Amino acid sequence: MIMKINNLNYIYNPNTPFEKKALDNINLEINEGEFIGLIGHTGSGKSTLVQHLNGLIKPSSGAIIIDGVNITDKDVNLKEIRQKVGLVFQYPEHQLFEETIYKDIAFGPKNLGLSDDEVDKRVKESMELVGLDFEALKDRSPFELSGGQKRRVAIAGVIAMKPKILVLDEPTAGLDPHGRDEILGEIQKLYDKEGITIILVSHSMEDIAKLVQRILVMHRGKLEMDGKPREIFKKVDELENLGLGVPQITKFMKIFKEKGNHVNDDILTVHEAKEEILKFLRRKKDA
Amino acid sequence: MSDIMIKADNVTYEYKSLIDDNIHQAVKEISLEVKKGEFLVILGHNGSGKSTLAKLMNGLIMPTNGNVYVAGMDTQDEKNIWNIREKAGMVFQNPDNQIVATIVEEDVAFGPENLGIDPKEIRARVDKALEVVEMTEYKKHAPHLLSGGQKQRVGIAGILAMNPDCIILDEPTAMLDPIGRIEVMNTIKKLNKNENKTIILITHYMDEAVEADRILVMEQGQIVMEGCPRNIFKQVDKIKELGLDVPQVTELVYELRKAGINLKDDIISIEELVELL
Numbered sequence: 001m002i003m004k005i006n007n008l009n010y011i012y013n014p015n016t017p018f019e020k021k022a023l024d025n026i027n028l029e030i031n032e033g034e035f036i037g038l039i040g041h042t043g044s045g046k047s048t049l050v051q052h053l054n055g056l057i058k059p060s061s062g063a064i065i066i067d068g069v070n071i072t073d074k075d076v077n078l079k080e081i082r083q084k085v086g087l088v089f090q091y092p093e094h095q096l097f098e099e100t101i102y103k104d105i106a107f108g109p110k111n112l113g114l115s116d117d118e119v120d121k122r123v124k125e126s127m128e129l130v131g132l133d134f135e136a137l138k139d140r141s142p143f144e145l146s147g148g149q150k151r152r153v154a155i156a157g158v159i160a161m162k163p164k165i166l167v168l169d170e171p172t173a174g175l176d177p178h179g180r181d182e183i184l185g186e187i188q189k190l191y192d193k194e195g196i197t198i199i200l201v202s203h204s205m206e207d208i209a210k211l212v213q214r215i216l217v218m219h220r221g222k223l224e225m226d227g228k229p230r231e232i233f234k235k236v237d238e239l240e241n242l243g244l245g246v247p248q249i250t251k252f253m254k255i256f257k258e259k260g261n262h263v264n265d266d267i268l269t270v271h272e273a274k275e276e277i278l279k280f281l282r283r284k285k286d287a
Numbered sequence: 288m289s290d291i292m293i294k295a296d297n298v299t300y301e302y303k304s305l306i307d308d309n310i311h312q313a314v315k316e317i318s319l320e321v322k323k324g325e326f327l328v329i330l331g332h333n334g335s336g337k338s339t340l341a342k343l344m345n346g347l348i349m350p351t352n353g354n355v356y357v358a359g360m361d362t363q364d365e366k367n368i369w370n371i372r373e374k375a376g377m378v379f380q381n382p383d384n385q386i387v388a389t390i391v392e393e394d395v396a397f398g399p400e401n402l403g404i405d406p407k408e409i410r411a412r413v414d415k416a417l418e419v420v421e422m423t424e425y426k427k428h429a430p431h432l433l434s435g436g437q438k439q440r441v442g443i444a445g446i447l448a449m450n451p452d453c454i455i456l457d458e459p460t461a462m463l464d465p466i467g468r469i470e471v472m473n474t475i476k477k478l479n480k481n482e483n484k485t486i487i488l489i490t491h492y493m494d495e496a497v498e499a500d501r502i503l504v505m506e507q508g509q510i511v512m513e514g515c516p517r518n519i520f521k522q523v524d525k526i527k528e529l530g531l532d533v534p535q536v537t538e539l540v541y542e543l544r545k546a547g548i549n550l551k552d553d554i555i556s557i558e559e560l561v562e563l564l
Contacts, residue, residue, distance in 0.1 A: 042434050042464040147333055174380070174461045176332040176491050178530030203464050206535070243466040248494070249535040252557045259561060270535050274542040277564065281548060 002165060002197050003030040003053070008062035010048055010221075022048040024221035026062070030199075032164070035191055037208040037229070038201045040218030041243035046201055049218065050167050053199075054085035067164060083112060086163030090170045092154035093147065101127075101145075101153050102138040108161045126156040129193070130186050148179035152186070159190065165197045166190075172207065180204075184211060206247045209233065209268040217242065230266050249273045289359060292453050292485040293321040293344050293375070298353035300339050300508075313339040315508040316353070323452065326479045326486045328496045328516075331505035332530040337489045340505065341455050344487065345375040358452065373402065375453040376446035380461050382438035383431075391433075391441055392417065392426040398449045409448075416447035419482060420474050436467025440474055447478070453485035454478060460492065472498070493520070493532050497555045504529060517553040536560045 010023035022045050030036065040046045051057045052064055055071050055078045064071050071081050089095070098104035102123055109119045127134045130152040137145075142153045151171070158166065168187065172180040184207055191198050202208050208215060208229065215232040217225035219242045225232055233239070233246045236254055245251070249270050257265040263280050267273045300314040313336045321327055331337045342348045343355050346362035358374045360367040376398075379385060388394035392413050399409045417423045420440040425433065430441055439459055446454055456475065460468040472495055478484040488495065496502055497516045504512035504519065506529055512519055520526065520533045523541040527533075533541070540554045540563075554560050 041466050174458070176530060177493075177532040178332050243464070245465050247535060248557065249539060252536050252539070252560055255557055256561050256564065261564070270538045270542060273535075273539050274546065277539070277543060278546055278548070280564075 001029055002032040002067055004028070004063075004065040006063045006065075008049075008052065008064065009060045010045075010052065010057065011060045014060065021221050023052070023059070026223050028216070028223060028226075030165075030197060032197055033195050034197055035211060035213045036197075036199045037212035037215045038199055038218065039203070039205070039208060039215060039244055040224075044218040044242075045221040046218045047169060048221075050087065050169060050199070050201060053165070053167060054082045054087050056087070083161050084163055085165045085167065086158040086161050088155055088158050088166070088168045088171060090173055091151075092158075092171075093142075093150035096142040096150060096154060099141060100139050101132070101142050104142050104153055105157045105160050108157055112161070122160040122162070123156075126159040129159055129190050130156045131182065132156065148175055148182065151175070151183065155183075155186075163196065165199065167199045167201070169201045170203065171200070172202070172204065180207070187211070205233070205245050205250075209247045209250070217244070229268055233268060234266065290323050291320050291356075292323045292325070292358060293319075293487075294356040295319050295340075295343070296354045296356070298343060298350045298355055300336075300343060300348065301351040312508050314343065314350075317508075317510060318353075319503070319510065321453075321485060321487060323485055324479070324483050326476075326498065326500045327488070328499035328502045329487065329489045329505060330491075330496055330502060330531055335505040336508040337505050338457055339508075341377070341457050341487065341489055344455055345377050346371045347377070369402075373449055374451055375455060376449050376451040378439070378442055378446055378454065378456040378459050380458040382435060382442050382462070385442045385445070386430045386438060389429055390426075391422065391428050391430055394430055394441060395426075395444045395448050398445055402449065412448045412450065413444075416444040419447060419477065420444045434467060435463045436470040439463065439467065439471050443471075443474055443478075447482075451484070453487065455487045455489075457489045458491065459488070460490065460495065468492070468495075493534050497534060504531070516555055520555055521552045 005026055005028040008023055008026040012020045012022050038046050052059060059072055066081060067084055069076060096104055098107060105123045105126060106119050109122045124134050132152055142150055172183055188211060200212060212229060215229055216223060233250050236246050236251060239246055250267055253265040253267040253273055257263050263276055267276060295317050298314055298317045299312055301310050301312050304311050329337045343350055346368050349363050355362045357371045360371055362371055386394055387397050395413045395416055396409050399412055417426055420443050422440050422444060430438055460471050463471060475486055476498060479486045490496060499516055502516055502519045503510050520537045523533050534555055536557055537555055540550055540552060544550055544552060551563060554563060
């Protein structure tokens with residue numbers, strides 16, 4: 001187990017009229033190598049939870065144990081924790097600051113006190129992992145790149161820290177469909193190749209359905225649901241009540257079944273829907 | 288009165304690249320007409336020229352060649368510029384960048400105040416605008432405490448208070464969560480249907496694009512596809528080639544047709560597909 005959260009609470013502005021419980025008794029275990037989707041509407045507490053995971057926020061009460069270390073302990077080494085848990089914020093390209101792409105990605109590893117050779121190796125590897133050509137781009141300014149490419153540089157900077165857990169907060173926000181597919185493809189590749197634990201925060205149920213093995217649903221500071229995508233996305237009405245949706249194709253299959261058609265509505269992708277509808281049509285023909 | 292809201296006549300927009308000093312054409316020889324009351328969606332991947340085209344449409348930038356007319360007024364004629372901005376208002380992606388005041392109703396009043404309008408009239412316009420975007424109960428609130436969808440609706444109210452005939456929205460839902468997106472899309476549809484505003488919506492979300500009367504697809508500064516949503520989305524291969532998406536139900540129909548099932552090819556909603564099968 002790479003992460004364990006016990007009775008985690010977080011209260012904003014305690015003892016003031018603006019007091020608000022942002023996290024309400026969260027209990028959670030995450031195993032090494034899991035690919036997790038974290039969903040919930042704005043204000044549900046998902047960003048607050050994510051910021052706890054590498055010690056950016058201290059809980060009001062409760063414990064967060066990462067790789068055997070309780071990060072809420074007073075004498076914990078936060079630098080070590082932040083290396084273990086890499087956090088890619090929303091619009092991470094706003095955080096680029098160096099003159100060259102190489103320097104920007106090298107900034108984190110250098111601060112870890114690694115040798116120049118090791119830094120060099122890590123910059124190369126992480127650029128390759130996010131699909132950026134090392135030789136062609138290393139000396140260019142990150143500010144000359146397109147939005148999608150800038151975002152890759154920012155992600156590469158986090159990957160170069162070799163985190164055990166990578167948390168991505170809405171990595172595809174604001175990208176066009178092509179840019180979105182590319183970034184998601186690279187995250188999938190990174191997962192397959194490095195086997196790290198990934199937590200993906202997203203509003204796109206289609207993206208979540210395509211990628212993750214387990215979904216956590218947050219609502220009003222509570223962990224409302226926890227399960228496999230198939231189980232979670234079956235609860236269409238409950239999700240909609242929480243201000244969330246399901247992929248359009250999942251919803252279509254559910255409505256189609258409700259109309260009295262005998263199909264399996266346990267569908268997450270267009271490909272699965274196609275197979276199921278083809279079966280349905282064949283049965284109808286044979287009957 | 289002509290029924291044309293915006294007309295672009297052979298418009299090209301060039302800029303000098305900061306990277307290689309070369310001249311690039313963001314918009315190339317585009318001619319188009321947007322009718323009054325129309326709901327037009329512009330699609331295209333990042334860098335295809337959509338936002339440049341939008342900025343040309345309310346005189347934020349001037350064409351290098353050709354002319355843009357808003358309600359018959361040439362955007363390059365300096366004396367028209369304030370009239371043009373009153374006719375065609377623009378809403379951008381990030382609501383936080385558009386909010387100027389610390390109270391919602393003051394923010395909405397900012398535009399008309401700058402037009403030098405009578406305070407009584409401003410009061411009436413602000414109340415009406417907040418009512419249309421369904422934010423009346425928040426009029427005394429601080430904008431920074433609102434949700435993304437609420438902030439974006441306040442931004443739209445600020446434009447509405449200028450009484451424009453046309454509203455241009457550049458990815459207004461890109462930064463919003465699913466609820467915020469639905470709120471803003473419902474507002475946009477209402478502006479078009481009930482308030483008779485001409486809408487030009489730039490978006491990457493195909494479920495928003497299916498609501499349009501007409502879609503333009505841009506690629507490398509040019510319009511490469513044009514038509515009603517049904518006719519655009521049934522061209523699944525071409526749309527994907529352009530780096531865009533189609534709704535999942537449209538894709539399912541496309542896949543079923545490829546597998547030899549004989550189906551109508553212009554399906555864009557769940558309800559239609561349920562009917563069809």
